[in-house]
Amino acid sequence: MEHYVHNIDPVILSIGSIQVYWYGLMYVIGILLAWKLLSMRCRRFHSGEYNGWNTAFTQGQIDDIIFYAALSIMIGGRLGSMIFYYPDEFFANPMQFFQIQKGGMSFHGGLLGVIIGLCIYALVKKIPWQDIADIIVSVTPLGLLFGRIGNFINGELWGKPSEVAWAVNFRNVGGGDFARHPSMLYEAALEGLVLFIILWTMTSKSYRRGAPFGWFLLLYGVFRFAVEFIREPDAQIGYLAWGWFTQGQRLCIPMIVIGLILIVIAKAVPKQQPKDNNENTDAPVIS
Numbered sequence: 301m302e303h304y305v306h307n308i309d310p311v312i313l314s315i316g317s318i319q320v321y322w323y324g325l326m327y328v329i330g331i332l333l334a335w336k337l338l339s340m341r342c343r344r345f346h347s348g349e350y351n352g353w354n355t356a357f358t359q360g361q362i363d364d365i366i367f368y369a370a371l372s373i374m375i376g377g378r379l380g381s382m383i384f385y386y387p388d389e390f391f392a393n394p395m396q397f398f399q400i401q402k403g404g405m406s407f408h409g410g411l412l413g414v415i416i417g418l419c420i421y422a423l424v425k426k427i428p429w430q431d432i433a434d435i436i437v438s439v440t441p442l443g444l445l446f447g448r449i450g451n452f453i454n455g456e457l458w459g460k461p462s463e464v465a466w467a468v469n470f471r472n473v474g475g476g477d478f479a480r481h482p483s484m485l486y487e488a489a490l491e492g493l494v495l496f497i498i499l500w501t502m503t504s505k506s507y508r509r510g511a512p513f514g515w516f517l518l519l520y521g522v523f524r525f526a527v528e529f530i531r532e533p534d535a536q537i538g539y540l541a542w543g544w545f546t547q548g549q550r551l552c553i554p555m556i557v558i559g560l561i562l563i564v565i566a567k568a569v570p571k572q573q574p575k576d577n578n579e580n581t582d583a584p585v586i587s
Contacts (some may be wrong), residue, residue, distance in 0.1 A: 326450035330443035372417030380409010445492025459483030514562030
C-alpha cells in the first residue's frame with residue numbers, strides 16, 4: 301500500500317537570516333483564538349446573555365490572563381522539555397534553555413508554568429484561582445489542537461510503524477522508510493478538538509467551581525495516556541518499564557488522579573453566584 305510521504309517545509313518564509321516557522325504560527329493562532337473566544341464570553345457575560353462564570357471577569361483581566369498564560373506556557377514548556385526529557389544535558393549546561401533546537405516544548409511543563417503563573421495572578425488580584433483555571437481550560441485545547449498540527453508539519457513525535465490507510469511515511473524527517481501512525485494528529489483530534497468541544501460546552505452554562513479544571517486534567521491525562529501506546533517513545537529515554545510505559549504516561553498519572561479529586565470536590569461545593577471583582581467593568585470588549 302502506498303502511503304503519504306511527509307514532505308512539508310517547516311519554514312513558512314525566510315527574510316535574510318530570519319525564518320518564520322509554521323510551529324510558531326500555530327502557537328500564535330491558538331493563543332489569539334483563545335483570547336477572541338474569552339473576550340466574546342466576557343462581552344456576553346456583562347450584557348446578561350451568558351451566566352456561566354463564577355467571577356465577573358473584565359476585559360482587562362481577560363487580556364492579562366491570556367498574556368500571562370502565554371508567557372507561562374513558553375517558560376514552563378521550555379523548562380519542562382529540558383528537565384523532563386533532557387535532564388542530564390540541562391543541568392550540565394542550563395543555558396541550553398535558549399537552544400530550542402535541542403528539545404522543544406513540553407505540555408506538562410507548560411501546564412505547570414501556567415498553574416504557577418496564574419495562581420500568582422489570582423493571589424495578587426484576589427480572585428479565586430479555580431475561576432481563572434476554569435475559564436482558561438475552556439480554551440486551552442485550541443492551543444493543543446494547533447500545537448499538534450505544528451508537530452505534524454515539523455514531522456516530529458511520530459507514532460509506531462503501521463499499515464493503516466492513513467499512516468504516514470516520515471522518511472524525510474528521520475522516521476525511516478516505512479509508514480507510521482500520525483500520532484500527533486490523533487492527539488490534535490483528542491486533546492484538541494474533542495476536549496475543546498467538551499469543555500466549551502460544559503462552561504457554556506453555570507458550572508461548579510473547579511469542575512472544568514478537574515475534567516481538563518482527567519480527560520487530557522486519559523487521552524494522552526492512550527495515544528502514548530502507539531506513539532514512538534522519546535529516543536533519549538525509551539520505555540521506562542514493562543516495554544510500554546513511557547515518560548508521557550508517567551506524567552499523565554498525577555493529572556488523572558488530581559483531576560478526579562477536583563471533580564469530587566467540585567460536586568460537594570454548591571454552584572456560586574458570579575463574584576464581582578470590583579474592577580472597572582466598562583473596559584472595552586472584543587466582539
